[in-house]
Every structure is written in structure tokens, then in C-alpha cells.
Amino acid sequence: MAFAGRRDAPEPPDFAILKRLARDQLIYLLEQLPGRKDLFIEADLMSPLDRIANVSILKQHEVDKLYKVENRPTSSTSDQFCFLVRPRIKTMKYIADIINADKMAGRSRKYKIIFSPQKFYACEMVLEEEGVFGDVSCDEWSFYLLPLDDDIISMELPEFFRDYFLEGDHRWINCVARALQLLNSLYGPFSKAYGIGRCAKMSYELWRDLEEESESDSQGRKPEIGNVFLMDRDTDYVTALCSQVVYEGLVDDTFRIKCGSVDFGPDVTSSDKSIKVLLNSQDKVFSQIRNEHFSSVFGFLSQKSRNLQAQYDRRRGMDIKQMKNFVSQELKGLKQEHRLLSLHIGACESIMKKKTKQDFQEMIKTEHSLLEGFDIRESTSFIEEHIDRQVSPIESLRLMCLLSITENGLIPKDYRSLKTQYLQSYGPEHLLTFHNLKRIGLLTEQSPGETLTAVESKVSKLVTDRAAGKITDAFNSLARKSNFRGISKKLGLIPRVDGEYDLKMPRDMAYVFSGAYIPLSCKIIEQVLERKSWLGLEEVLRLLNGNEFSVTESAGEDSPAWESQRIILTVFLGGCTFSEIAALRFLGKEKGYKFIFLTTAITNSARMMEAMIETKA
């Protein structure tokens, strides 16, 4: 899409060096255990590892066999074991069991644990307790940052969300600080830092500590990234809970994009095998549809396939020489395009089939009602029926959470009845899930005696007037304090639309949710960048519980001519969705910014809900 007359967004810096750094360090660590060895890899590390190395690299460094770290005794005969793991207690016990079994059998081997991205004291404590502390050597592989695309860097730490927001554990903050330090040293110095959220603040402070200590000499270096913006996921849960309707988000919701690639099953490939496809800007078809609303994608694909057909058809009138040219010069590109096109068409078809089967249209309608705050009773019954019909347990949870957050908690009667029905439909052990959701604040019950400020009751009156005739609704909303509603109103998150919202030529970021809602997280970023501060957003900040900051790092160097000032590193602590990425890419095109996304992991509503479910040890 062209945006004539606007400032072009600058090009992002090249992040390939991050991969090389990680790969080189891994190779160095492997060589610390000379000789042939078996490598045990944690399941979660396999995909990230695949993105930076391959089997032959490992083989060249004398890795013999590869195993997945899992609960089964090994039959390997190698006399050196190397474990490449996340720092987890469970994994330590698994390793200790292997070592102790060897000891019992009187077998001696060398063991090495490589922790990624860092080692925890608690892990060493377990090794000590299990009596294997001296038997293993430990190293750290500082693999903090995996570039997934030109503008996306992932820390691949999905557990960050649960560990920090549910358990209140600060164990990953150090990793975030170190990631910032690394990026600052390679692409900085950052001249301005903004942030919102407690974790953002702590990460920032820890990073500054590290910088002060390292006394690195960044003076006079020309930065490639000028600004950094840190945000806690709990600043905006609503956006992450919505169904995604931009193509990349929909592909993620439907097929799960893992580490930048997706497994398209037989239903997509129309053959008997699955294909793993890398989804990034290198894919010429995908790169043009990833940020589009799903409805625009069909038309684009059919246009594209018609073009392709036409290009093939040109063969008909060709003589031998032309044909030779065609085959040698164009055919390969056309074939590649053909392959991609048929994959994405297959994916669209499969998405459509799945979505039509599950009342997607009605669900979206319910979500929009919740966002706008009317027809709450109808939405509640929709959710209830969703539960009663035993449709997806994750979707049911997600809708309940969306209802709770937008309404500032469920009224006790609804809470109890939905919970009971949920337990009956999906299993009583979800009692624990509800407890977790309550603790994290995603699904709460309004306490009966909540009082209202004058403003708030006025707001809720406005809201409920639209659902005319619903006396119970009006009554209920009077009894709740409405933070989301308040924030939404202050920031204008629900666009006023006369007629249809043109999804092909969007006018604001709301297009990522069919024109119904501007993602809160993105709106905050937009507002702050526009003002170059938090000034004027005091009321919003009060409703968001504050914890904002804005710091100018290098005073006096604020020379606006630098392209880097328009490159913004946005750090999502607790995960970021493809819808948010699409919205900010759109904003970037509009305003001439280039956003670089650094996230603890790519997330979506299902991943967030799943993180709240208790599983057996």
C-alpha cells in the first residue's frame, strides 16, 4: 500500500549478527567438552536452536547423537553427555537421576550442563542436594535474542508470563536487562526510554545498573535505534484476549506459529504430508498479506493467481528461443510463487472451514459488544451457551476473561453460574484454573459493596443507555468501577464509524479488529511518541495504575535529523500478539516510524489461557 506524501519509515538495522553471536558462543561451549558426545536438548529449545544452527554444525563439533530431554532413562553408550537446557528444577532432577543411575551402575561419564539463557542458583542447589554437584560442569549460553524477522526479536521465554504475572517471580528480569544491554551496545546508544508497568520499570533500572557498571564507551557512536519503549503485558490484557483477524494473527490462532514457522497439515497442503513453512518477510506472498484484514486476503490471492496464470500463459505464443529464455529466467521464480500461493490459499480455505464451523461470526459480534459495553446480558448468555455446548474450553475461558476485564469483574451471580457450568462441561479440576485467573486478575468477581465515583456512574449510565430497556444491565453496571470503559473513552479506542469501515484502506489501527477497537497497547505507544512524554495522559495513567517513566539518556544529542530517532524498539514484557505488531506496522507507515519488536515471546489468547491451567507435575 502506498502512503504518498508521507515520510518513509527508515529501514530496520540488520539483526543477523545476533544469530551469529549466539551460534558462535554455542560452538565455543560445545568445544569446552572436547571429543564425541551426546547432546540432550530441552524441547523448548529445539525450535530456537533450529533457527540458528543445524545438525551438521553440531556434528562438526563432535556431537554424536541428539536426544530430547524427557522423562525416560537413556540407553546411550557415549562417555560424554552434554545437556542444553532451560534453568528448571524439573530438568535438574532429570539430569541428576541419569547421573545417579550411572553411578549405581558403576559407569563413569563426563557431564556438562549448558543453561540457556542463564543459570539459576536454585538449579545448582538441586544438583547439590541430589549429590551430583561436583560431577557436572555448568556453563551459560547467553542466547537472549532470536531474530524471527526483519523487525521481530523474540526472547522465546513463554514462561515469563506465568512466572512474573501469576507467581510474582522476578527471575527473568535480569535476562530482559541483559538483552537491552546487548541491543544498546550493538545498535544504540538509545537516547530516549519510555515505559509503563512495574516490570518495565524494574527491567529498565536493572539495565541502567548494568550499563553503569560496564562503563562501555558509546560516546560519539551513531546509533541505529534511537528510542526504546517498555510495556508490561498487564497494561493491556484486552487486546491480547481478542480474536485475531489480520492474516498473520489468524494463522497463529489457527495453526500456531512456532518460532516464526508453521506446520501446515494435510488439510492445507492437499497432500498426505505436512509442510513446515517459514513465515517472514522473505516469503513474497506472505509478506504482502500478513498485515491485512482477513477479508482483503482472498481478493488479493485470487488477483495474484490470475497474474500468475497470465504469466504462464505467455508460453503459448513463444518460439523456441523465447521459451528457452522463459525457462531459464522466469520459471524458477514463478514456481516459487506458485508454491507459496497454493499454500496460503490452502491455509485460507482451512481457516474459513474451521471458523464457519464454530460460529466465528457470532463470537466476533459478542467480542465487539463486550468491547463497546452494551448487550452485556446477551453476551453473557452467548458465553454460557458456548460452555454448555462444550465448545473449546480455551475459547470459553477467553470469553469469560474478556467479559470480566471489560466489565471490571463479573457480578457474583454470573461468576458463580458460569464457573459451575464450566466445571461441569470441562472438568472439576479447572477449579484451580479459576483460582489462578482470579489471582492474576483476568477473571474476577465484583465485590458486592463497591461504591462508585460520580464520573464512573455517569460513564456507566451512558454505556447502558444504549442497551435500552435492559433495566438489570443498568443496575449491574452501576455497581462496578469501569477502568477499561474509562480508559477506552479517554483514548477513544472505539472508533465512531459512519457507514462501513473500509478494511482495505484503513484509516486507523482499529482495522486489526475489523474497525471495532484500537488496541490499547498500541494507542498508548502512539500517544506517548506523539507527545514525546506522558504529559497530558495523567487521567489515563491513573486508570492504568501508573508506573510510567520517560527518561532522556543522552541529553543534547537529540538531533532529529538522525534516522535512528524514528526507529523505536518496543519491548513487550509478557508477550506480544501479531495483531499488535500489525497495528504498529500500520502506525509506522502512517507516521514514518519503524518499530522493532522485542518480546519475551509471541503470544495470543490461547497461549495466555493455557498458561493458567494447572498440569500434573
Added chain:
Amino acid sequence: MSRARADEEEYWHSSKFRAFTFDDEDDELSQLKESKRAVNSLRDIVDDDDDDLEKVSWSGDPVGSISWSIKETASSSTSSLESRDSSLQKGYSSYSAFPKQASSYSLSSLFKGRNKLPSFQSLSDALSDTGVKNYAPELRRPKAEYKDYSSDWSPKDTVRRMQRGKVCSLERFRSLQDKLVLLDEAVAGHDGNIITAVLIFLKRTLRKEILFQELEVRQVALCHLIHFLKETGEQKLLLDLLRFLDRTEEVALSQYREHLNIQDVEKRREFLKGCIGLPFSAEDTSHVQDHYTLLERQIIIEANDRHLETAGQSEIFRKYPRKASILNMPLVTTLFYSCFYHYTEAELSALQIPDKQYVLTALAARAKLRAWNDVDALFTTKNWLGYTKKKAPIGFHRVVEILQRNNAPVQVLQEYVRLVEDVETQLNLATKYKCHDVVIDTYRDLKDRIQLAAYRCKVERGSAEEEKIDSILNNTQIRWKN
């Protein structure tokens, strides 16, 4: 290239916006189908060789990827990578491109062959070129290996040193005062790893009551200890801590959680029985009670039905063998199961369930068995005058949907389509599921001649429906609105 680009631009700008719905199967899917056809028609031109296709194993992982290789090790753990590779090379001999070594070669040269390959720019060269030498990817021995025995670091410095991965002895923090200052410094440092490390030390060197008491006023540290105890599985200490804090509900939930780890159903049932008396909220107490009752019931049903099934006496089990055991399934699933296998038995009343959930589930089960009489009975009510009437606690459009999913015949389906209240929905459903009679009658009632005439081409030629339409259209009594 530029022409294609122009085409796209034109497309994005020119195509008119239309409201998009996911229900709009006809339009959007046909567009997709059309594109698919176009692309597929090209397949035979294209499919002759796959040289730029990624090699993919049957599991879908690219051959040569690490995930693929691990699966291979798992399936034949005796062969080493080397032999595997050579055997694969034979298998894939037609593909000249496998295995690709080029990129990995240059990489290993980073470390081994810098002198042999002077043209290759090593990582360290590359780094110093761009002036980022100060970034340290720690290619020296890791810091953790250094030991530091100096013992007069301040609490703050101690925390800082630990944060940098240096081993520090905490043993000299012996007074409670020192220990707490150390803990507070760790919390102020924002590094959870260090906070936990200090807590491990405090836990070892303080009586638990003293520790608990101090943590009560240090919420951040408290969270870390609770999380640590959960992870290490020190359940007893965790419960002591929660009791000390008076978090009785969490005590109960934390104990209840253990049932997830009990595989044996009898043991699980016994365990749940013990959970009933735990200090849950009133609401949760009844949920846990229900959980116990449900499992108890399931154990009885399971034993009984397994016997019936193996004996081979019961027709329903012969006709529809059970796919899985009913143990540990949710209540609604159990209800479905019972409605399927034991509909006429008294068994059902033992399961307490709200009306809506019951009707939905029973309907699905009976429809699956094509027991249309049972379906009928489910919705039939008699009033005091003895008239029968159809009523449902759920919308009849849902009933239709469930029936349709179970391939109900049109006669059954249209009876329920007629009961859908909203005329528009009714018409949509009737059209979608080809309940011609309903469509025809509705258009007649709406006096919509144009639509009725249009519908005529959707029914089979010479059919009774066509005749019916004709006779209505020819009926001069009707005052058409168009």
C-alpha cells in the same frame, strides 16, 4: 516486476469494499475455490521437479533440522548421526542438493580455519570493525568459575556480585539483621534469581516461623519463596507457610491440586474424599464434593459397562463399541455417555445438572443414535388441558443445528426449523438445509411472490415441491405484496 506491483496497487485501491462475514461461505469460498483451481491447474506444469522445495520428512520437519534429527534418534536410538546421514544420502540420492554443507562449513571455519581461509572475516574481526568490541559474548571462561573468597563485601556488593554470576559465600550473614538486609538488597536489585538464592540461604539458616514472620511484611520475597516451594515440590513446608499466613483457601487448593498426580482411580477417589473437609470457600466445597461424587459414579459405571461390553450381551455396546473409558471425564461428557448407553435407566437422575445443559447433551446423544422419538419427547410438554406443545430451554436454531450435524432426515429437521421464532433465521436455516416445504410456506405467508418464484429453480424439476410452488403461484386468492 513493476507491472505486477502496479497490478497489486491497483487491486488494493480499486476493489470496492464489501462487508465481510465469516458466514458468507458462498461468496468468499467460491473466490478461494476459484483461485485454488487456477493455481492447481498450473500444478502439472510446475510439479516436475521440486528443487527449491525444502526437504521435509514425514513428520513435517525439514530434513537436517534439529527437531527432525531428534525424532530420528528416538525412533532408532542405536544408529549414530553419521550412519543415519549416509543411509539417508542413499535414499535421497536423486536430490543433489542434500545434504547442504556450504553454510555450516564457513561457520566451523570461524573457529578452526581462520588461517587457512584468510578471506573469511572472523567474528571478532567483524566486531572490531563496527566498533562494538565492548560487547562481550564471554568467549573466555564463564565468570561463574571464578571463586571469590573475600568476605567483607557489603550486602549490596554481595548481591551485585551474585548478579554477575560470581560465587559468594553467604555464611557470614549470621545475625537476623544481616540476613534481612541482604534479602532487602536482593529485592531492591530486581533479580529474582538472587532473591531466591538468598531465600534458600535463609530457609536453611532460620527456623521456619522466624522466616515466615519476616516474609509476611516482604511480599515480593514471599512470592519467590512460595514459587520456589511449588517448583521443588516441598509441599509440607508450603502448606505450613500458607497456614502461617492464614491463607486457608490456598491451603485447600494446594492440597486438592495433588490429585492431578494420582493416576490410580481408586486412590484418586479416596484422596478426593479426603479433600471434602478442607477449608475451601463454601462454593468450592460443593464443587469438590461434586468432583468426588462424579468419580465415584464413574467408577461404578465403568466397572458395569466394561463387564457388559466384554460379555457381548448388550446390543448397544455391540453396535457402538466404547471409544474410551468414562473415568475422569467431565460431568457433561458423563451425561452424554449415559444418555447414549443408558437412556432408559434410572441412572441419569443421579447426575445433577441444569436444564439447559441436560437438554443440549441428551439431544446430541439421542440424535447421534437417530432416536428421533426420544428427541421428540425431549421437547414435548403437555399443558393442563392435555394439549401438547414443543418447548426448549435453548433456542430452536441450536436444536436444528445439532440435529443437522447428526444427519437428521429432512422431515425431522423441518419440524424444528418451523419452531424457530425469528422468521429471518428460520428462512436462512430452511434454505441452508433444504427444508423446501418450510421455505415455500414462509414465502407464501410473507406474500413474497418474487422470492417464491426465484426459489422455484432451486427445487428439483418435476418434484412435488415444484408442483406446490406452481399451485401457490397460480392461486388467485393470494394478495401478493409484489
